[in-house]
Amino acid sequence: MEGFHKACSFSITTGKGRGRGALSDLRRRNAAGLLNHLRLCGPCTRPELARAGALDAKTVTNLMNILLKQRMVVSGGLAGSSGGRPAERIALNPDGAYAVGVDLGATRLRTALVDLTGGVRALADNKLKSPNDSGKILKQIASDIRATISNADLRSRRRIVGIGFASPGFLDREAGTVLDAVHIPGWKNVPVVEHLRRVFGRRVIMEEASRAMALGELWFGLGREEKNFVCLDIGFGIGVGIVSNGRLHYGVSETGGEIGHTTVKRNGLRCRCGKRGCLETVASGEAIGRLAKRSSTAAVAKAARSGDRNAKRIIHEAGTYLGIAAANLINLLNPGLLVLNGGLCRMGELLLEPFTKSLNRHAMSRSLSAAKIEQSALGDRAGAMGAATLALRPCFEYETAISIPRSGATHSGQ
Numbered sequence: 001m002e003g004f005h006k007a008c009s010f011s012i013t014t015g016k017g018r019g020r021g022a023l024s025d026l027r028r029r030n031a032a033g034l035l036n037h038l039r040l041c042g043p044c045t046r047p048e049l050a051r052a053g054a055l056d057a058k059t060v061t062n063l064m065n066i067l068l069k070q071r072m073v074v075s076g077g078l079a080g081s082s083g084g085r086p087a088e089r090i091a092l093n094p095d096g097a098y099a100v101g102v103d104l105g106a107t108r109l110r111t112a113l114v115d116l117t118g119g120v121r122a123l124a125d126n127k128l129k130s131p132n133d134s135g136k137i138l139k140q141i142a143s144d145i146r147a148t149i150s151n152a153d154l155r156s157r158r159r160i161v162g163i164g165f166a167s168p169g170f171l172d173r174e175a176g177t178v179l180d181a182v183h184i185p186g187w188k189n190v191p192v193v194e195h196l197r198r199v200f201g202r203r204v205i206m207e208e209a210s211r212a213m214a215l216g217e218l219w220f221g222l223g224r225e226e227k228n229f230v231c232l233d234i235g236f237g238i239g240v241g242i243v244s245n246g247r248l249h250y251g252v253s254e255t256g257g258e259i260g261h262t263t264v265k266r267n268g269l270r271c272r273c274g275k276r277g278c279l280e281t282v283a284s285g286e287a288i289g290r291l292a293k294r295s296s297t298a299a300v301a302k303a304a305r306s307g308d309r310n311a312k313r314i315i316h317e318a319g320t321y322l323g324i325a326a327a328n329l330i331n332l333l334n335p336g337l338l339v340l341n342g343g344l345c346r347m348g349e350l351l352l353e354p355f356t357k358s359l360n361r362h363a364m365s366r367s368l369s370a371a372k373i374e375q376s377a378l379g380d381r382a383g384a385m386g387a388a389t390l391a392l393r394p395c396f397e398y399e400t401a402i403s404i405p406r407s408g409a410t411h412s413g414q
């Protein structure tokens with residue numbers, strides 16, 4: 001393949017005449033570019049890497065020697081040859097670095113231990129036990145992180161580079177605090193980043209849940225091949241992660257993407273956000289359960305499948321409104337891909353059939369024909385994988401590519 005993968009933000013500068021500091025910057029930048037290329041394109045030979053980054057053979061060999069020594073890359077077997085000696089391929093080392101990703105939802109807490117290539121080494125998926133008590137939530141998070149780390153078969157725990165934390169609601173990412181999450185009553189003004197840093201002594205990075213889910217898709221899912229996409233998260237609440245030109249969209253006060261609180265019914269039911277007629281009042285998992293007077297969306301789906309007309313109608317209505325929301329996103333943003341994810345996907349055709357009909361009815365055909373509509377292949381793991389990506393990402397960024405992991409070129413088992 002000629003040139004770095006289209007999703008690489010890497011670019012080469014010559015660095016000539018900039019002195020030793022600049023050379024070292026350049027080296028890190030090049031190392032980051034090569035690691036990203038391996039991440040996106042899979043194993044490559046040294047000449048392929050040199051061509052992709054417009055680097056000379058000696059530079060690539062030197063960088064690969066450093067990265068091999070750091071165990072960030074490993075031999076990836078031999079490339080098929082066309083006559084000459086077969087060339088060695090280089091691949092990312094899955095054991096080069098690990099990260100923990102925590103995805104806190106309104107009803108579930110999912111924790112994943114993810115390796116450098118996006119492989120999930122261990123996963124905990126538990127009911128959120130005490131949504132009314134932030135102290136108990138923090139305890140459950142810490143306990144699930146410990147369990148996930150101890151269940152994962154790792155070469156060295158010292159290579160866990162950090163913890164990514166995904167939370168719904170409004171966050172102060174700079175302070176590392178969750179300000180408010182309407183679906184988790186006790187989750188207000190919680191300095192979660194500081195807490196986890198103190199408990200685990202690792203770098204902790206926080207992101208809003210739907211954005212984290214989109215980040216998971218961007219790095220390890222359907223978004224790898226598409227720089228402009230939206231990830232519609234339909235669960236207990238409804239959110240969207242918007243990726244524009246390979247970057248997450250935030251808005252000026254980081255409250256963008258609240259699709260669940262766009263108005264779909266004038267003078268409709270009161271929403272948890274305080275306004276009326278929001279999408280979440282008619283189409284969220286919480287609304288479906290409440291309107292059908294059932295304990296869960298699974299119970300509503302079961303009733304609908306056994307012929308309960310009221311349950312069927314409520315799901316049909318929800319699917320129709322979700323289709324309108326998806327059409328609005330497509331009309332507004334013109335994405336190349338809409339990824340559907342979240343617990344409501346488990347309703348299958350009951351929900352997806354009215355969703356698709358409504359989407360086709362309301363989206364402009366020119367925009368709709370440009371957008372692939374797909375269900376996430378990452379499924380329930382997308383949020384936790386996205387959260388882990390927050391912590392893995394620095395390994396691929398030029399500021400740090402060549403100095404991570406800081407410790408532990410050893411395989412001592414700790």
Ligand SMILES: [Zn+2]
Nearest residue numbers: 261271273278
């Ligand atoms: Zn609302």
